[in-house]
Amino acid sequence: MDFSVLMQAIVSGILVGGVYALIGIGLTIIFGVMRVINFGHGDIMMVGMYMTYFLFTLFGVDPFVSVLITMPLMFLFGAILQKVFINRILGSLPQNQILLTIGLGLIMSNTAMLAFTSDYKILTTSYSSSSFNIFGISISEPLLISFLITAAITIGLYWFLLKTDTGQAIRATAQDREAAQLMGINVKWMSILSFGIGSAMAGTAGALISPTYYIFPQVGSAFTLKAFVITVLGGMGSIVGATLGGIIIGLVESVAAVTISSDWKDVVVFSIFLLVLLIKPSGLMGKSRM
Amino acid sequence: MKPTNPLHSQRGASTVRVSAGIAVIAALFAFPQFVESPYILHMMILFFLSTLMGQSWNIIGGYTGQYSVGHAAYFGTGAYTTLILLTTKEIAPWYGMWVGIAASVVLALIIGSICFRLRGPYFVLASIAVAEIVRCTALNLTNLTKGAEGILVVDIPAFKIGETIITDFSSKVPYYYIALVLALVIIGVTWLVQHSKLGYYFQAIREDQDAAHSLGINLTIWKNSALVISAAFTSLAGSFYAIFVKFIDPSTVLPLDLSVQIVLISIIGGIGTIFGPVIGALVLVPLSEALRSNVITEGLIKIGLVSEESGVGIFLKEHLAHAHVLIYGILVVVVILFMPEGVLGYFRKMTTKKKGGEA
Amino acid sequence: MAILEIKNVSKFFGGLAANSDVSFEMTEGMIMGLIGPNGAGKTTLFNCITGYYPPSKGEVIFDGKKMNGLQPDAVCKLGMARTWQKVRPLAKMTLLDNVMVGALCRTNSLKVAREMAMEQIKVVRMEHRANFLAGGLPIGERKKLEVARVLATQPKLLLLDEVMGGLNPAESDEIIQLILDIRKLGITQMVIEHDMKAIMRISDRIVVLNSGEKLAEGMPDEIVKNPEVVAAYLGSE
Numbered sequence: 001m002d003f004s005v006l007m008q009a010i011v012s013g014i015l016v017g018g019v020y021a022l023i024g025i026g027l028t029i030i031f032g033v034m035r036v037i038n039f040g041h042g043d044i045m046m047v048g049m050y051m052t053y054f055l056f057t058l059f060g061v062d063p064f065v066s067v068l069i070t071m072p073l074m075f076l077f078g079a080i081l082q083k084v085f086i087n088r089i090l091g092s093l094p095q096n097q098i099l100l101t102i103g104l105g106l107i108m109s110n111t112a113m114l115a116f117t118s119d120y121k122i123l124t125t126s127y128s129s130s131s132f133n134i135f136g137i138s139i140s141e142p143l144l145i146s147f148l149i150t151a152a153i154t155i156g157l158y159w160f161l162l163k164t165d166t167g168q169a170i171r172a173t174a175q176d177r178e179a180a181q182l183m184g185i186n187v188k189w190m191s192i193l194s195f196g197i198g199s200a201m202a203g204t205a206g207a208l209i210s211p212t213y214y215i216f217p218q219v220g221s222a223f224t225l226k227a228f229v230i231t232v233l234g235g236m237g238s239i240v241g242a243t244l245g246g247i248i249i250g251l252v253e254s255v256a257a258v259t260i261s262s263d264w265k266d267v268v269v270f271s272i273f274l275l276v277l278l279i280k281p282s283g284l285m286g287k288s289r290m
Numbered sequence: 291m292k293p294t295n296p297l298h299s300q301r302g303a304s305t306v307r308v309s310a311g312i313a314v315i316a317a318l319f320a321f322p323q324f325v326e327s328p329y330i331l332h333m334m335i336l337f338f339l340s341t342l343m344g345q346s347w348n349i350i351g352g353y354t355g356q357y358s359v360g361h362a363a364y365f366g367t368g369a370y371t372t373l374i375l376l377t378t379k380e381i382a383p384w385y386g387m388w389v390g391i392a393a394s395v396v397l398a399l400i401i402g403s404i405c406f407r408l409r410g411p412y413f414v415l416a417s418i419a420v421a422e423i424v425r426c427t428a429l430n431l432t433n434l435t436k437g438a439e440g441i442l443v444v445d446i447p448a449f450k451i452g453e454t455i456i457t458d459f460s461s462k463v464p465y466y467y468i469a470l471v472l473a474l475v476i477i478g479v480t481w482l483v484q485h486s487k488l489g490y491y492f493q494a495i496r497e498d499q500d501a502a503h504s505l506g507i508n509l510t511i512w513k514n515s516a517l518v519i520s521a522a523f524t525s526l527a528g529s530f531y532a533i534f535v536k537f538i539d540p541s542t543v544l545p546l547d548l549s550v551q552i553v554l555i556s557i558i559g560g561i562g563t564i565f566g567p568v569i570g571a572l573v574l575v576p577l578s579e580a581l582r583s584n585v586i587t588e589g590l591i592k593i594g595l596v597s598e599e600s601g602v603g604i605f606l607k608e609h610l611a612h613a614h615v616l617i618y619g620i621l622v623v624v625v626i627l628f629m630p631e632g633v634l635g636y637f638r639k640m641t642t643k644k645k646g647g648e649a
Numbered sequence: 650m651a652i653l654e655i656k657n658v659s660k661f662f663g664g665l666a667a668n669s670d671v672s673f674e675m676t677e678g679m680i681m682g683l684i685g686p687n688g689a690g691k692t693t694l695f696n697c698i699t700g701y702y703p704p705s706k707g708e709v710i711f712d713g714k715k716m717n718g719l720q721p722d723a724v725c726k727l728g729m730a731r732t733w734q735k736v737r738p739l740a741k742m743t744l745l746d747n748v749m750v751g752a753l754c755r756t757n758s759l760k761v762a763r764e765m766a767m768e769q770i771k772v773v774r775m776e777h778r779a780n781f782l783a784g785g786l787p788i789g790e791r792k793k794l795e796v797a798r799v800l801a802t803q804p805k806l807l808l809l810d811e812v813m814g815g816l817n818p819a820e821s822d823e824i825i826q827l828i829l830d831i832r833k834l835g836i837t838q839m840v841i842e843h844d845m846k847a848i849m850r851i852s853d854r855i856v857v858l859n860s861g862e863k864l865a866e867g868m869p870d871e872i873v874k875n876p877e878v879v880a881a882y883l884g885s886e
Contacts, residue, residue: 037411037414037415085623085627088627089626089627092626092630093630094410094411095357095414096626096630098357098359098411098414099553099554099557099622099626100622100623100626100627102550102619102622103618103619103620103621103622103623103626104619104623105619106550106615106616106618106619106622107616107619107620107623108619109615110615110616110619111616113616114616221546221547225418225419225422225546228415228418228419229419232412232415263426263429263430264426264430266422266426267423267426267427267430270419270420270422270423270426271423273415273419274404274416274419274420274423277408277412277415277416277419278404278407278408485759486759487753487757487759487762490742490746490749490750490753490759490762491750491753493739493741493742493746494739494742494750496741497738497739497740497741497742498737498738498739498740500701500721500733500737501733501737501738501739502739502750503720503721503722504699504721504722504725504730504731504733504799505722505725505730505750505751505754505798505799505802506722506725506726506751506753506754506802507722507750507754508720508722508723509722562741
């Protein structure tokens with residue numbers, strides 16, 4: 001195979017992987033703090049995509065600028081979901097938690113369908129299909145911008161979790177909920193914060209890919225699955241792992257598409273997922289929690 | 291603390307129950323003699339089919355506690371095997387469905403050998419991943435499955451025993467009877483499971499795998515047995531769906547949404563009980579059909595709440611039908627938050643509470 | 650003849666030795682006490698013996714058969730059963746059903762299993778609770794449920810992991826009586842226990858573990874006088 005084709009695939013894989021990482025980080029924070037696997041994660045992302053779409057078509061806000069609006073709004077959305085629904089089932093069976101988030105996801109996607117029909121919407125900006133060349137490899141401009149924004153957000157999040165008191169309280173809750181509670185940390189509040197942050201990450205990822213992806217009510221489920229693969233690969237609850245996992249999955253998808261065929265790339269991704277589950281269910285970064 | 295005895299009913303109550311059961315079954319068999327509306331028969335068929343799907347899942351999910359969210363894989367395998375054999379080899383569905391069951395059982399054993407090493411949420415995720423691999427494979431093996439285009443059959447060959455034609459499938463009635471029998475069979479199988487060693491072992495595994503293991507229960511064998519029974523009947527449901535609807539594609543018989551709906555039938559009714567999935571189907575089928583067929587919108591218009599010409603009326607008429615899955619979402623949230631034991635468990639609790647109050 | 654031989658059993662987790670080079674024997678019908686400070690490796694040894702994990706080194710020989718590598722269900726079928734330090738009732742099943750699950754290890758018939766189960770429920774004197782859900786029973790009764798459940802698997806050797814943990818003195822006395830009753834049935838028992846008085850009363854012999862190693866073995870009155878044992882307990886508590 002042509003070497004430049006492979007290089008091209010690797011570069012786009014990494015760029016897309018950055019956005020995947022953001023989705024994965026959102027899921028992994030929620031899991032880390034609450035031990036709840038959020039099956040509605042992709043649907044939350046879908047809400048972010050529609051938000052971006054309407055900010056663009058109705059008010060002409062550039063999708064990348066709209067992150068500034070989408071992120072806080074999605075934070076609020078997630079915090080409300082946590083306060084109203086998830087907080088009530090934290091102690092119950094894991095399967096009930098899974099079903100609740102599935103239910104919330106179905107409500108989101110079907111409400112979107114009711115409101116916006118199931119038509120595919122495309123957000124076309126002036127730069128949607130523009131790209132530039134470096135060493136013969138073409139780099140998509142929107143993908144590059146979104147990768148840079150992702151990197152900035154991820155660094156910001158690391159800083160928040162490592163350096164601020166609230167961030168440390170969140171990490172303490174993730175490490176040991178009961179101990180954190182005994183130390184006077186308001187665990188319910190930390191849960192609300194984490195679901196808010198997780199949703200903000202998912203929503204932002206939605207905003208960032210909307211210039212390059214179709215927007216439709218069911219778009220979420222594919223991303224929910226991807227988010228699972230990413231977080232399990234990196235180790236449930238590990239942010240470093242999710243970052244790494246996102247980039248690996250982006251790479252695998254894009255390389256599999258050129259080396260095998262784009263029809264089979266999902267099969268490759270899910271097979272890797274199963275392998276990781278079987279060989280090292282704790283993931284690449286299994287031991288370190290956040 | 292209250293003595294409960296969920297596994298065996300008392301003798302006195304059971305004769306009443308058995309006679310009531312026989313009366314209901316007789317009424318269901320007589321039903322098509324009195325009701326000719328194809329629409330109502332269609333609804334009944336869907337109700338039986340949902341019961342079959344929910345009950346099949348109940349055996350692995352409800353009794354054994356292994357929350358498979360990948361049952362679409364078996365449903366799709368049954369549907370595809372039946373229709374592929376029919377369209378390419380002209381093998382009639384009542385032979386094809388057995389091949390489908392065999393294929394699903396093999397698939398179940400493969401999936402079991404992978405997924406049963408994992409527990410809790412990891413098991414759920416693995417079951418989804420395997421089902422997605424099956425879906426992607428069906429989508430891409432276009433030679434065999436025609437991919438996204440799907441498989442359409444025009445005629446279902448007449449069902450013959452020897453030379454006698456039992457039915458030629460020209461109306462909904464034969465489907466009605468087949469679906470009814472399938473639903474009764476799965477209810478019977480569940481009853482048998484519950485009243486045998488299988489039921490005790492399945493439930494022990496659900497309650498505590500390590501404790502079960504220490505009591506001489508070989509987890510691999512028993513979990514796989516539960517999955518095989520469950521997969522075989524889910525496959526049968528798929529085969530039936532394929533000849534009933536006469537069209538299948540990966541997005542109708544293999545998607546994650548279908549796996550989720552199968553789980554919900556059981557959860558909404560109440561898992562680990564014989565009648566839970568029946569109740570679940572009884573709640574879900576009419577509700578989602580009412581949405582799908584616009585009965586609700588028309589009802590709102592009729593009682594004058596919404597005017598037909600108004601924006602809201604037009605909007606609901608156009609879109610509510612597409613969002614029938616919304617009801618699944620709302621129901622599951624309500625059930626998990628307010629009646630985690632399902633509709634059946636909720637009412638059981640309410641009635642025992644009342645009785646307790648009186649005593 | 651020895652019913653159970655533990656030969657140089659070691660268990661490592663990563664680099665840590667939870668058990669190292671533990672050896673002892675049990676003769677049929679005896680009650681062996683297994684004691685030691687917290688973290689001494691008692692439960693780990695139970696897990697190695699009953700197949701929850703294979704010992705890293707050494708052998709477990711039960712009734713003349715080598716047990717290494719056998720799964721817990723196979724171990725149970727061969728006649729060695731255990732209870733759990735933290736009780737594990739099958740919560741949504743009744744007491745009777747719980748015990749029947751144990752009995753079904755020996756029969757395929759529910760009818761036979763029910764009779765066998767009722768017999769064991771009589772042994773623990775809980776007939777009045779037979780149709781109560783296991784999850785709703787108080788801790789003392791859940792402990793007895795576990796004993797009835799393992800008895801129903803018809804073990805030759807019973808391993809009891811802190812059956813008296815968390816019980817009040819009256820309940821503990823009941824369990825002590827139960828253990829002595831079980832001995833009369835001819836079943837060999839190994840008992841992990843923190844309550845020294847109780848263990849001295851019931852045990853024929855005692856093995857003391859400390860930091861994963863066997864510190865001492867002997868008759869109860871030898872053990873109380875053993876200066877090393879006294880030091881280990883004083884040092885740790």
